[in-house]
Amino acid sequence: MHSAGGSVRYGPVVTARGRGVKIFILAGEPSGDRLGGALMGGLKTLQPDVRFEGIGGPDMAAQGLVSRFDMSELSVMGLAEILPKYRALKARIRQTADAVLALQPDVMITIDSPDFSLRVAKLVKEKSNIRTVHYVAPTVWAWRPGRAQKMARFIDHVLALFPFEPPLMQAAGMACDFVGHPVVAEPVASDLDAKTFRADLGIGDAPMLLVLPGSRRSEVARLGAVFGEAVAKLMYKKPNMRVVIPAASAVVHDVIEVTKDWAFAPIILDPRDHLPEVAKAQKRAAFRAADVALAASGTVSLELAASATPMVIAYRMHWLSFRIIRWMALIDTVTLVNLVSDTRVVPEFLGPECTADQIAGGLAKVLADPDAQNAAMAMTMERLGQGGEAPGLRAAKAVLARL
Structure with a gap:
């Protein structure tokens, strides 16, 4: 088990079939797209032959992802907004899970948007042993702590933004690495x-x-x-x-x-x-x-x-x-x-x-x-990681180190 705040050991990953890593990655809103783009950039730096499929926005597209559908379909907040689109969202959840199962990636990475991404992970785990990583830990330290135990049924590994989150995720049965908050990688005015x-x-x-x-x-x-x-x-x-x-x-x-x-x-x-x-x-x-x-x-x-x-x-x-x-x-x-x-x-x-x-x-x-x-x-x-490695690179190391 890696320490919550320590460095993650990394070596080049080659799968049992002798090829590079194949990753299905999905984000459902702009903040997740930014996390995904940074993570994909880190993965490409460490594993040049990595292959991506999934769903994302412009930041992930800039790293080479061809989104299976427009990410904006998933950026819905509030009960009143979700109800009219419930059937369409449910269909997208099933469609995405089927795409993951058909691809059989080495790992599926879901980024935030738990109402969508965790439902996809649940369907994938019901029919496969595909490794699942979720980026952004649920705020169980704030409310509804039981979410971690439910999530542990179909998530193997969590990438946490805050240094106090890994022990909470580990106690629920998931591997967890603190990878830093994206704010530390943003430029600041002089x-x-x-x-x-x-x-x-x-x-x-x-x-x-x-x-x-x-x-x-x-x-x-x-x-x-x-x-x-x-x-x-x-x-x-x-x-x-x-x-x-x-x-x-x-x-x-x-x-x-x-x-x-x-x-x-x-x-x-x-x-x-x-x-x-x-x-x-x-x-x-x-x-x-x-x-x-x-x-x-x-x-x-x-x-x-x-x-x-x-x-x-x-x-x-x-x-x-x-x-x-x-x-x-x-x-x-x-x-x-x-x-x-x-x-x-x-x-x-x-x-x-x-x-x-x-x-x-x-x-x-x-x-x-x-x-x-x-x-x-x-x-x-x-x-939150200021002065250290960029969070996208730390997240990439954490993903590859546990494959």
């Missing part, structure tokens, strides 16, 4: 980039607040008004503060609409105004340039930590959903920086606490002591 960003937008040395209301329309709708009110309260005390919103492509129209009702005019970074790489660089510069950020709960806290930007996290949902989740939760914080660093330095305002007064107070406290989160953010990035 201090010069941040200074140029401030100069180009006329911000100069004024205090700058980054507002991140989410990447889904439902999040922007729920958080837009309370975020605007909270920031207005803060700006009453800091009238020279500038507010910047790097809007995600999918919600930029919603952000523009919701901010029309704000008491001040934020600077909205519209990714449609630039080529994709330029828009990404501008967003990175905004993250680095900000003095503090107000963000919806999610992996964005890790992006902020990578840029060493202190933050306040807030999230609002239906009151019944919040009570159910709070009742089932095994953790006392949802912020990944707090969890990975094993601290509670990032303030969070969730559910009934997601009010303008409390958020404004939290932002004021962070601005008064912006260095209080520095150690936790640095520790988070170190524990």
